[in-house]
Amino acid sequence: MKNVTRRALSCYVSAMAIGLALPSAAFAAETVTIGYAVSKSGPNAGGAGISTIPNYELWVHQVNEKGGLLLPDGSRAMIEVVEYDDRSSAEDAVRAIERLATQDKVDFILPPWGTGFNLAIAPLMDRFGYPQLAATAVTDMAPALAKRWDRSFWFLGGGHDYGDALASLLGDLKEKGQINDKVAAVSVADGFGIDLIDAARPALEEAGFDLVVDTTYPAGTSDFATMISGAAGSGADTFIAFSYPPESFGLTKEAQTAGFNPKVFYVGVGGAFPIYPNVTGGIEEGVMSVGGVDAASPAIQEYFAAHQEMTGKLPDSWASAITYTTLEVLEQAIARVGLDHAAVAEEIANGTFDTVIGEVTLQDNQLRDLWLTGQWQDGQFVAVAPADRDGASDPVVPKPAWD
Amino acid sequence: MIGSLIALAALALVACGPYILDAYGIGLLIGAVSYTILASAWAMFSGPTRYISLATVAFYGTGAYTVAVLSDALPWPLVLASAAVIGGVLALVVGLSTLRLAGIYFVIFSFGLAELIRQLITWFEVSVSGTLGRYIFLDLEPRHVLWQLLSLAAVVVLITGWIHRSRIGLALKVIGDDETVAAHAGINLARTKLILFVLSSVLITLVGAIQSPRWVYVEPGIVFNPQVSFLTVIMALLGGATHRWGPVLGAVPLFLLFEWLSARFPDHFSIILGLLFIGVVFLLPDGVLAAMQKLRKKKEAAA
Numbered sequence: 001m002k003n004v005t006r007r008a009l010s011c012y013v014s015a016m017a018i019g020l021a022l023p024s025a026a027f028a029a030e031t032v033t034i035g036y037a038v039s040k041s042g043p044n045a046g047g048a049g050i051s052t053i054p055n056y057e058l059w060v061h062q063v064n065e066k067g068g069l070l071l072p073d074g075s076r077a078m079i080e081v082v083e084y085d086d087r088s089s090a091e092d093a094v095r096a097i098e099r100l101a102t103q104d105k106v107d108f109i110l111p112p113w114g115t116g117f118n119l120a121i122a123p124l125m126d127r128f129g130y131p132q133l134a135a136t137a138v139t140d141m142a143p144a145l146a147k148r149w150d151r152s153f154w155f156l157g158g159g160h161d162y163g164d165a166l167a168s169l170l171g172d173l174k175e176k177g178q179i180n181d182k183v184a185a186v187s188v189a190d191g192f193g194i195d196l197i198d199a200a201r202p203a204l205e206e207a208g209f210d211l212v213v214d215t216t217y218p219a220g221t222s223d224f225a226t227m228i229s230g231a232a233g234s235g236a237d238t239f240i241a242f243s244y245p246p247e248s249f250g251l252t253k254e255a256q257t258a259g260f261n262p263k264v265f266y267v268g269v270g271g272a273f274p275i276y277p278n279v280t281g282g283i284e285e286g287v288m289s290v291g292g293v294d295a296a297s298p299a300i301q302e303y304f305a306a307h308q309e310m311t312g313k314l315p316d317s318w319a320s321a322i323t324y325t326t327l328e329v330l331e332q333a334i335a336r337v338g339l340d341h342a343a344v345a346e347e348i349a350n351g352t353f354d355t356v357i358g359e360v361t362l363q364d365n366q367l368r369d370l371w372l373t374g375q376w377q378d379g380q381f382v383a384v385a386p387a388d389r390d391g392a393s394d395p396v397v398p399k400p401a402w403d
Numbered sequence: 404m405i406g407s408l409i410a411l412a413a414l415a416l417v418a419c420g421p422y423i424l425d426a427y428g429i430g431l432l433i434g435a436v437s438y439t440i441l442a443s444a445w446a447m448f449s450g451p452t453r454y455i456s457l458a459t460v461a462f463y464g465t466g467a468y469t470v471a472v473l474s475d476a477l478p479w480p481l482v483l484a485s486a487a488v489i490g491g492v493l494a495l496v497v498g499l500s501t502l503r504l505a506g507i508y509f510v511i512f513s514f515g516l517a518e519l520i521r522q523l524i525t526w527f528e529v530s531v532s533g534t535l536g537r538y539i540f541l542d543l544e545p546r547h548v549l550w551q552l553l554s555l556a557a558v559v560v561l562i563t564g565w566i567h568r569s570r571i572g573l574a575l576k577v578i579g580d581d582e583t584v585a586a587h588a589g590i591n592l593a594r595t596k597l598i599l600f601v602l603s604s605v606l607i608t609l610v611g612a613i614q615s616p617r618w619v620y621v622e623p624g625i626v627f628n629p630q631v632s633f634l635t636v637i638m639a640l641l642g643g644a645t646h647r648w649g650p651v652l653g654a655v656p657l658f659l660l661f662e663w664l665s666a667r668f669p670d671h672f673s674i675i676l677g678l679l680f681i682g683v684v685f686l687l688p689d690g691v692l693a694a695m696q697k698l699r700k701k702k703e704a705a706a
Binding site: 040041042043083084085086087088089090091092094095096098099101102103115116119120122123124128141189190191194195198216218219 | 425426427428429430431433434437522525526528529530533534535536538545614617618619620621622624625626628630631662665666669670672673
């Protein structure tokens with residue numbers, strides 16, 4: 001009997017101790033909740049797994065390691081994450097935002113991966129007043145969208161930016177007599193490919209090029225022999241593929257197999273992935289693609305190293321650094337003005353931020369200082385266009401032959 | 404009759420949801436009601452005929468795409484009407500050419516249909532309109548979407564009620580049990596199946612059309628997501644495709660389960676979905692309702 005009482009007593013005491021300890025601990029470490037719903041399954045999982053999720057995890061890890069998010073009063077608040085899988089379904093993505101905003105009442109919401117899903121959630125983010133820093137949406141509609149939802153920010157440009165930049169780069173090369181005036185282009189019949197080829201066609205024509213091959217193919221195509229042999233027989237010095245990752249890799253392999261060595265070899269999404277050199281068997285030198293980074297920048301080198309250490313793999317050299325930049329922008333805006341959504345949106349729109357891609361100031365809610373074309377040089381995917389921007393490398397043309 | 408009345412009363416009750424629930428609550432209702440209609444419409448055709456159709460998303464996506472194309476040009480009710488007509492004509496063409504196929508071939512064809520339509524739209528957008536990805540800017544709030552879905556659900560209740568009481572319902576039962584017997588009994592097999600297929604497809608098309616304003620941006624990759632077809636089948640099968648209220652009993656709990664899983668196990672959805680598929684097919688081949696009836700009969704026999 002006595003024994004039982006003593007045990008009960010000790011239970012009571014320890015319960016009280018825990019009860020006392022809990023509120024004080026919670027008080028000391030005030031938290032900021034950050035929510036996101038990204039595609040962890042379904043067709044979008046590949047892209048989200050490369051550009052979006054690793055950067056979110058890296059950033060949260062780094063911030064919490066520093067003791068939390070810095071707030072204007074100098075205190076720090078640990079980040080608590082609420083994450084959902086949208087299963088690559090727009091309806092699920094929309095519902096997840098409703099859930100994050102009204103059930104979890106998170107302080108900030110990070111956007112999903114891809115143009116479509118960023119657009120799908122934009123009206124809701126606007127209705128609930130959250131700033132949206134769209135890092136992986138490529139849309140020519142960005143200026144109109146930023147006007148429509150004034151707390152939305154668009155960081156990756158539009159199809160025309162990339163198409164035009166490539167055309168002007170090729171135009172310069174032609175002027176210098178490094179390539180002839182013939183271009184062979186293939187493009188995937190999907191959002192990205194269509195936007196880019198639509199922009200590139202008139203731009204190339206204006207630059208005095210003759211588009212001798214202009215083929216589209218459905219997403220998921222896996223046989224590229226005809227495309228490559230058609231391009232090889234066309235007499236063009238320049239081969240352009242506005243393609244998606246599997247096809248970018250397939251086209252590269254086929255070009256190697258067929259011994260097709262144009263002076264300019266350009267592939268679409270996937271060309272800037274860290275695994276691209278493996279795809280080519282280590283002879284990626286000279287291949288061009290979308291994006292690029294200023295490889296000489298210490299901030300970028302530090303970011304690449306941290307990314308590899310934390311996630312076990314290197315980031316891609318297009319959307320990854322931009323995604324990480326959006327997180328730095330958010331972090332710095334919070335440090336300056338606190339957690340109020342209106343104030344943070346205001347600060348993002350007008351402030352200047354120090355990020356891995358350099359100093360960032362948005363114009364009409366858009367990041368306009370972007371690297372639009374890059375090239376593999378000495379094992380790094382460096383930016384070559386716009387050529388007049390600080391940090392641009394000179395393009396290597398002709399591309400050294402495969403093998 | 405009483406069943407229909409209860410169902411309609413329940414729908415009316417759900418329609419009051421937006422007045423007491425927050426945005427997420429309404430979002431949940433939209434999802435649950437939409438899958439309930441999809442599963443019921445699917446079972447309307449596939450239950451009695453035993454043709455497993457994986458074409459759900461073909462019609463669902465067609466509905467969404469119709470809205471994306473027409474929402475600027477026409478008033479909303481006409482957009483919905485056009486979606487219904489397009490879905491109906493499509494189902495008619497598909498039905499006429501495929502409903503003579505035997506079971507397994509039909510499954511394969513129906514799965515290919517979604518891909519076929521997706522590629523056709525892509526081809527059209529690329530070579531004719533020169534763009535891919537369309538915007539839907541409509542000022543429809545979530546509660547409006549919910550109310551439209553509920554109205555559609557009411558139509559489904561009335562149609563299934565009518566089928567159960569009409570000659571066509573009887574004919575379907577015979578077809579499901581034995582096609583040869585049905586043919587000998589003078590039932591026009593092709594016509595009966597076709598009517599049901601068209602009806603079910605129009606309903607599915609309308610679900611896609613009504614829901615699409617929530618997505619703002621539509622492209623084939625988004626609206627022709629095969630998962631919609633798979634989830635619909637598993638929901639209908641879990642509840643019991645041959646029972647009138649089976650699809651509801653499958654759709655609502657499974658939808659809520661998936662929602663819970665996406666929060667608790669965001670990294671394992673595909674695996675769990677696969678296990679669930681296997682579980683349902685092995686353990687509850689005729690659905691929960693049938694299993695419960697069997698259990699009750701066993702108990703009665705034992706008593």
